[in-house]
Amino acid sequence: xxxxxxxxxxxxxxxxxxxxxxxxxxxxxxxxxxxxxxxxxxxxxxxxxxxxxxxxxxxxxxxxxxxxxxxxxxxxxxxxxxxxxxxxxxxxxxxxxxxxxxxxxxxxxxxxxxxxxxxxxxxxxxxxxxxxxxxxxxxxxxxxxxxxxxxxxxxxxxxxxxxxxxxxxxxxxxxxxxxxxxxxxxxxxxxxxxxxxxxxxxxxxxxxxxxxxxxxxxxxxxxxxxxxxxxxxxxxxxxxxxxxxxxxxxxxxxxxxxxxxxxxxxxxxxxxxxxxxxxxxxxxxxxxxxxxxxxxxxxxxxxxxxxxxxxxxxxxxxxxxxxxxxxxxxxxxxxxxxxxxxxxxxxxxxxxxxxxxxxxxxxxxxxxxxxxxxxxxxxxxxxxxxxxxxxxxxxxxxxxxxxxxxxxxxxxxxxxxxxxxxxxxxxxxxxxxxxxxxxxxxxxxxxxxxx
Numbered sequence: 233x234x235x236x237x238x239x240x241x242x243x244x245x246x247x248x249x250x251x252x253x254x255x256x257x258x259x260x261x262x263x264x265x266x267x268x269x270x271x272x273x274x275x276x277x278x279x280x281x282x283x284x285x286x287x288x289x290x291x292x293x294x295x296x297x298x299x300x301x302x303x304x305x306x307x308x309x310x311x312x313x314x315x316x317x318x319x320x321x322x323x324x325x326x327x328x329x330x331x332x333x334x335x336x337x338x339x340x341x342x343x344x345x346x347x348x349x350x351x352x353x354x355x356x357x358x359x360x361x362x363x364x365x366x367x368x369x370x371x372x373x374x375x376x377x378x379x380x381x382x383x384x385x386x387x388x389x390x391x392x393x394x395x396x397x398x399x400x401x402x403x404x405x406x407x408x409x410x411x412x413x414x415x416x417x418x419x420x421x422x423x424x425x426x427x428x429x430x431x432x433x434x435x436x437x438x439x440x441x442x443x444x445x446x447x448x449x450x451x452x453x454x455x456x457x458x459x460x461x462x463x464x465x466x467x468x469x470x471x472x473x474x475x476x477x478x479x480x481x482x483x484x485x486x487x488x489x490x491x492x493x494x495x496x497x498x499x500x501x502x503x504x505x506x507x508x509x510x511x512x513x514x515x516x517x518x519x520x521x522x523x524x525x526x527x528x529x530x531x532x533x534x535x536x537x538x539x540x541x542x543x544x545x546x547x548x549x550x551x552x553x554x555x556x557x558x559x560x561x562x563x564x565x566x567x568x569x570x571x572x573x574x575x576x577x578x579x580x581x582x583x584x585x586x587x588x589x590x591x592x593x594x595x596x597x598x599x600x601x602x603x604x605x606x607x608x609x610x611x612x613x614x615x616x617x618x619x620x621x622x623x624x625x626x627x628x629x630x631x632x633x634x635x636x637x638x639x640x641x642x643x644x645x646x647x648x649x650x651x652x653x654x655x656x657x658x659x660x661x662x663x664x665x666x667x668x669x670x671x672x673x674x675x676x677x678x679x680x681x682x683x
Contacts, residue, residue, distance in 0.1 A: 249436075252297075256333070257432070259297040259388055260478055263485030264425055266384045270489055276404040283379035283402065290382025294334065297388065334388050336565055338381060340533070344540045345372075345380070345395050366394040366539070385485040389478045391507040391532035393491060407493045411502045417487060420504040425484025427512070432477035435470060442467040444632045447642045460645055465621050468628040479509035507532060519616030521582050521623060537562060556580055571630035571639055578627035578650070585657050592669040626650045 244254040266289050274282045344366075351359060351367035359367065372380065372395060380398050381387060400406035411417075444467055446452050452460060486492045486507035494506035509532050518524040541561055545554035563576040601609065626646065630639040643651070 255297045256388065257478075259293045260481045262293060263385045263482060264421075264488060267421070267485040267488035275490065279402055280375060283375045286384060287375070287378040287382050289384045290379075290387055293384055294382065294387070298334065332567075337387060337390050337392070340536055340565060341381070341387075341392055344392065344536055347540045347544070348394055348396065362539075363543075366396050368396050368399075372399075383491075385482055385489055385491060386507070389482055391479070391482065391486065391509045392536040393486075393507060393532065397506075398491065401489070401491050407490050408495075411493065411496075412490075414502055416502045417490065417493075417504060421484045421487035421492070423484075424480050424487060428477045428480030428482075428484060431473050431480060435473035435477060438466075438470045438473070442470045444471060447629065447645075448633065448638045453641075453645045457646070461622060461625070464629060464642070464646070465625040468625040468632065471632055472628070476510050476512070476515075483507050483509060509533065517617075519613045519620055521579070521586050521620055524620060524624060525579055525583065552584065555583075566631075567634075569634035570636045571632070571634035574636070574639060575627050575631035578630075581654055582623055582627070582650075585654065585661075588657075588661055592665055596669055596672045623650060 240255060241251050244251040247254070270282075270285065274285045345368075348366050348368045349371060351363045352369040354367075356364065356367075376395075376399065379402075380395055383398065386393065397406065442463070447464065447467065452463065455463070483492065487504045492504045492507040494503040497503055511531065515524060537558055542554050542558045545557055548554055559576040559580045560573070563572040566572045597604070604612075626643075627650070629642050630636075633639055633642065
């Protein structure tokens, strides 16, 4: 083993993490100094020089993090190759960080690029306005593709961004001139990067106390029901912190580079959330599943799936089917482990139930939620937060454990409470709740109409 590899291995042992995870974190953190260097040396200079600089930095980082496979993924950009890698990982007991993490980001980015090029070569008069925003009319060069693929701020764990926006950054046309040299860019970038480090430290401290493997032990099964649910919630919350940490760290480097520019707000403030992948406040306070799943986390990734999968299924004429297919593809994108599919199917079912419940309540209440008296809203929010915490934890368990037998052991320990409740809802919704809502709607109608 070379001295460099030996040094990384020793450091990993001393800080108590495995070597691939340490290499990934170093690679992510390198994005910040590289972003500063890009702005100082390359920004608004020769375009080919910019592309070469970004490509070289990205390839070196990929090789440092993943070795040969990381450095060669550009030529192996097929979904089938990714699934083959997933297959080898799925049937191994040890789940470790590898080149497939960056490759799944690459696959999604290239899927979006293919659709953007397709849109750019359609009849522009018939193309919907929302698709025109990302459409590209000329095939990118090999150098542009390499630079776009290996952009140091986004190829390891995201975020996702369209080629059109990326090329606008290279052209120096993305950021308004009066905002280009604003100190708010550096402040915003360092703020998100620092928040990422904070979440990383929190995860490092708390993950020793909340082990996912403890969920499948007999000791866990013998605990009280309340303890088991609280431990499941704590474990999933802590495990999500590592994703929040890396999203924030990479967002910081994207902002510093300028790619995070998002115009100005209605109040005239410069916005640097164009590459945001998590809304921390909403994620921690959301009281519905839709808010936490679509509006608070993996924002750029969700937007990509929405634009390039969900919207492309509009020919089906059914939003529910389109939603299910999209989430099925999201699960496949994460891997072929059964736990991923259980997680996202659970997410789909819960959101459908939530939409049905809201559909029953709105016609009866006949007022927006914000207009409901505070004494009513607070208990509803508290109940909603509790249901969201328990529901998200319940269906994140298979995501982190991956295996069906392990998931079954944990769910059995929790008495399959959510699957049973879901089955009960789909029995009672058409037979009791919907007819009852119709009766209440008639009673709340104009009394003159009931005579």
